[in-house]
């Protein structure tokens with residue numbers, strides 16, 4: 398089953414993204430075989446999984462007749478950068494509401510540099526939590542409506558039932574690719590933040606009839622906070638496509654063991670994973686999302702899974718983040734020399 402015709406999807410990415418075996422890494426680590434699903438290669442503005450949720454969200458925005466999209470996030474957000482790129486691709490205006498703690502300078506690097514290059518209108522909000530950005534987006538939407546525009550709000554991270562629908566295709570690609578490779582998938586492992594990707598992967602498992610184990614490694618929220626969000630979103634997304642979904646709580650597998658000191662703060666294990674993957678596989682990861690989650694995937698492969706089993710690490714993107722951590726990454730290399 399694919400998404401029903403009444404779900405509009407904007408064409409933003411190049412699919413399927415490749416599935417590659419990490420042979421040199423696996424033989425070095427032992428444990429389960431590791432594979433990588435290259436969603437960093439979705440094709441839009443440095444890529445990333447968020448291209449998929451933006452496909453269904455922009456599909457909805459265009460169907461609603463919107464001429465402007467508004468979204469929000471931290472200045473490190475890949476979802477925000479890809480929203481700006483998608484708006485350019487589809488000829489819509491875009492406003493990005495970004496959290497900037499009072500007066501803090503915003504270095505022009507990584508995703509923030511790209512937000513400027515992509516020509517987005519930037520609105521900074523001096524708030525403590527990301528949740529407080531939602532009212533700021535509502536304010537921008539009211540102003541735009543008063544000026545005669547037709548704004549469409551995309552929640553932070555794309556977290557919404559419509560956004561989750563975008564990941565059904567990823568699971569369908571993986572089912573086909575694992576058949577082609579002649580392997581069974583014992584787990585999909587990836588960085589989980591707002592819960593949008595994880596909700597979509599769980600939904601994709603239901604839609605494709607292959608309930609593959611989905612293990613989200615959080616990069617900011619605790620298990621207690623993230624799990625109910627995902628349960629809620631999967632069920633709401635399923636209703637949108639007429640699927641009667643009931644998900645047992647234990648199917649929402651979330652681990653918060655790999656966050657380190659906090660969101661966007663590099664961890665030792667994450668930095669070591671970045672170096673290891675770069676040097677054994679030529680694969681680039683970032684300190685905020687994929688470095689930490691790859692550290693978790695490797696740990697699970699060795700300690701919780703057995704040789705002969707297959708773990709697919711979903712490279713959710715975030716490549717521009719590499720350039721925001723130049724000092725720490727160069728330092729790690731110097732230590733190794």
Ligand SMILES: Cc1ncc(COP(=O)(O)O)c(C=O)c1O
Pocket residue numbers: 445447474475476554588589590591592593594595686687713714715
């Ligand atoms: C590279 C990357 N990986 C993973 C995530 C987490 O995705 P989600 O917010 O859908 O849980 C994000 C979120 O922005 C991301 O940018």
